[in-house]
Amino acid sequence: MADVLTKPFRRRATPMNLRLWLPLVWIAVVAAAALFAPFIAPHDPLAQDLMLERLPPAFMDGSEPGHWLGTDSLGRDVLSRMIYGARIALFVSLIAATATCIFGSTLGLIAGFYGGWPDRIISRLVDIWMAFPPVLFAVLLVAVMGTGLGSVIAAIALIDWTRFARVIRAETMVQARMDYVDSARIGGARRAATLVSEILPNVLPSIIALLMLEMGIAVIVEAILSFVNLSISSDDPTWGSMIAEGRGSIHFAWWVLLFPLITLFLTVLSFSTLGEGLKQHFDPVHK
Amino acid sequence: MLAKTILIRLLSTAVTLFGVAVVVFTLIRVAPGNPISMMLPPGATQEDIANLNALYGFDKSLPEQFVIWLGGVLHGDFGTSITLRRPVSELVLGRLPATLELSVMALTIAVALGGFVAVIGARKRGTATEVGLDLTSGAVLSIPDFLWGLVFVLLFGVLWPILSISGRIDPRIDFDFTTNFYLIEGVLRGRFDVVGSTLSHMLMPAMSLALPLAAMIAQLLKQNLKEVLVQDYTTLARVRGFSETSVILREALRNAALPTIALIGVQFTFLIGGTVIVERLFAYEGLGNMAIDAVINRDLPLVQGIVLLFAALFTVINLLVDLSYTFLNPRLRNG
Numbered sequence: 161m162a163d164v165l166t167k168p169f170r171r172r173a174t175p176m177n178l179r180l181w182l183p184l185v186w187i188a189v190v191a192a193a194a195l196f197a198p199f200i201a202p203h204d205p206l207a208q209d210l211m212l213e214r215l216p217p218a219f220m221d222g223s224e225p226g227h228w229l230g231t232d233s234l235g236r237d238v239l240s241r242m243i244y245g246a247r248i249a250l251f252v253s254l255i256a257a258t259a260t261c262i263f264g265s266t267l268g269l270i271a272g273f274y275g276g277w278p279d280r281i282i283s284r285l286v287d288i289w290m291a292f293p294p295v296l297f298a299v300l301l302v303a304v305m306g307t308g309l310g311s312v313i314a315a316i317a318l319i320d321w322t323r324f325a326r327v328i329r330a331e332t333m334v335q336a337r338m339d340y341v342d343s344a345r346i347g348g349a350r351r352a353a354t355l356v357s358e359i360l361p362n363v364l365p366s367i368i369a370l371l372m373l374e375m376g377i378a379v380i381v382e383a384i385l386s387f388v389n390l391s392i393s394s395d396d397p398t399w400g401s402m403i404a405e406g407r408g409s410i411h412f413a414w415w416v417l418l419f420p421l422i423t424l425f426l427t428v429l430s431f432s433t434l435g436e437g438l439k440q441h442f443d444p445v446h447k
Numbered sequence: 448m449l450a451k452t453i454l455i456r457l458l459s460t461a462v463t464l465f466g467v468a469v470v471v472f473t474l475i476r477v478a479p480g481n482p483i484s485m486m487l488p489p490g491a492t493q494e495d496i497a498n499l500n501a502l503y504g505f506d507k508s509l510p511e512q513f514v515i516w517l518g519g520v521l522h523g524d525f526g527t528s529i530t531l532r533r534p535v536s537e538l539v540l541g542r543l544p545a546t547l548e549l550s551v552m553a554l555t556i557a558v559a560l561g562g563f564v565a566v567i568g569a570r571k572r573g574t575a576t577e578v579g580l581d582l583t584s585g586a587v588l589s590i591p592d593f594l595w596g597l598v599f600v601l602l603f604g605v606l607w608p609i610l611s612i613s614g615r616i617d618p619r620i621d622f623d624f625t626t627n628f629y630l631i632e633g634v635l636r637g638r639f640d641v642v643g644s645t646l647s648h649m650l651m652p653a654m655s656l657a658l659p660l661a662a663m664i665a666q667l668l669k670q671n672l673k674e675v676l677v678q679d680y681t682t683l684a685r686v687r688g689f690s691e692t693s694v695i696l697r698e699a700l701r702n703a704a705l706p707t708i709a710l711i712g713v714q715f716t717f718l719i720g721g722t723v724i725v726e727r728l729f730a731y732e733g734l735g736n737m738a739i740d741a742v743i744n745r746d747l748p749l750v751q752g753i754v755l756l757f758a759a760l761f762t763v764i765n766l767l768v769d770l771s772y773t774f775l776n777p778r779l780r781n782g
Binding site for chain 2: 284285287288290291292293294295296297299300301303304376377380383384387388389390403407410411414417418421424425428429432433436
């Protein structure tokens with residue numbers, strides 16, 4: 161009996177598992193690098209050594225033992241900076257994506273469930289927000305709030321909430337018309353209670369999938385803001401500031417750009433594959 | 448009925464634009480740092496400061512400043528740039544052609560590339576090729592333009608340096624432009640060195656902007672093509688002896704394209720928004736690059752002007768997309 165129940169389920173789950181596993185493994189690697197940075201990093205990420213500037217990675221001629229991925233134009237170790245950069249990237253993506261998610265989903269739930277004036281105001285705000293080029297908006301907000309990680313996180317939440325608000329509003333509107341909402345109401349539940357205990361659990365899969373996507377976006381936004389020198393101080397090891405430095409010295413030391421770029425690429429791809437994978441995983445139509 | 452729909456959409460667009468103006472104005476006025484102090488030479492007197500404040504209207508109350516500013520904007524007067532000391536409208540309109548050429552080029556590449564991949568995918572449906580294309584487009588669309596730009600810088604700027612990685616045109620080219628549409632003017636006046644140099648500078652940023660959209664088009668269009676290809680009239684075309692490829696191109700494409708056209712319309716504004724960082728990355732002299740400089744230099748009138756122009760561009764494009772969609776889809780015409 162148990163065999164009959166589990167067998168087809170397991171078979172269907174296999175290809176999906178690979179799509180969830182690969183990104184999870186990469187994110188785990190980045191998370192481990194972030195957590196244990198002081199123990200893993202071969203060098204101090206801030207230590208400059210002008211005698212060792214622009215050393216190529218270990219597999220090339222002229223490399224120096226111990227500097228596996230080479231050094232940048234101030235002689236700082238690329239690998240160590242990347243490992244410490246994972247801390248900032250994951251910190252920003254976790255906090256910013258969660259804040260964006262809570263802010264945007266709340267507004268989306270309210271707009272979709274109550275309709276009327278709350279919906280009109282929130283939808284109008286979304287329209288206005290969508291009329292800004294997001295990168296310019298982010299740069300403007302950080303310039304207004306002053307540079308620093310706090311500003312970067314606030315800017316992401318203040319710009320990207322529309323992504324959650326739009327999707328969750330639409331989904332809430334669909335759910336609010338379902339019979340189970342009516343029966344909860346007939347059963348005497350208050351409207352706010354219905355929203356939290358009946359509708360929220362049903363839109364939660366979408367919220368989680370969007371949250372994953374947003375974590376990837378947050379990593380990129382932080383990198384972009386570092387790139388235009390508006391994140392934290394340009395000495396601090398962020399992937400974005402490494403990329404900016406690499407872009408500047410591209411004709412002398414391409415590795416300063418290449419390695420952080422690969423890391424950023426894989427991280428963003430992992431978050432978005434995970435988000436897409438979860439979305440399909442939760443979606444009954446795809447099962 | 449249609450006229451009423453258009454009127455409502457126009458009013459809604461106006462309200463959105465007014466909202467944008469309020470947000471930009473508020474943001475910029477709460478920004479710390481006094482732009483006036485940056486313009487003054489050392490040893491300026493209190494009187495000089497007051498004069499400049501009066502000149503730029505900073506001595507009035509915020510609502511007053513907003514009304515004065517909005518009144519100017521409605522008359523086409525966006526103020527004077529603090530750092531460049533020229534009218535904002537002149538600066539912004541001078542840069543707009545560069546951004547428009549880049550965006551339209553990117554859009555063209557996205558449609559051509561995405562359409563091509565969609566047709567191949569539909570032609571090879573059910574094979575490993577289709578699965579491979581699906582996986583590739585899935586990965587391509589989740590990587591944003593900024594990262595594609597960096598990938599291209601490494602590939603075609605360093606590894607195989609065949610394209611230019613910064614600027615808009617080779618500064619050594621001697622050509623007296625009458626407009627700022629370098630590419631169009633080069634083509635019209637038959638100067639192929641100008642066209643070649645412009646393209647060599649534009650191709651990488653345009654490709655970076657185009658790739659994610661191309662992947663989206665490839666996925667959606669292929670899906671719709673596959674749905675159309677099982678319908679009776681395509682079977683009829685096959686029975687009449689048309690090859691599968693010509694069934695797709697002659698019969699299916701026209702009927703499967705509507706959702707893709709809607710997608711392109713919506714995504715075009717996102718693409719234009721992407722020009723800001725991509726222009727920065729390639730030091731391309733467009734609006735976005737100027738905007739980032741303006742923010743960093745706290746050039747408030749210039750920032751306001753650029754953001755407002757972008758917002759106007761976005762809302763107008765969205766309006767046109769909505770209207771053309773209503774027009775193209777007969778079912779919505781009376782809605």
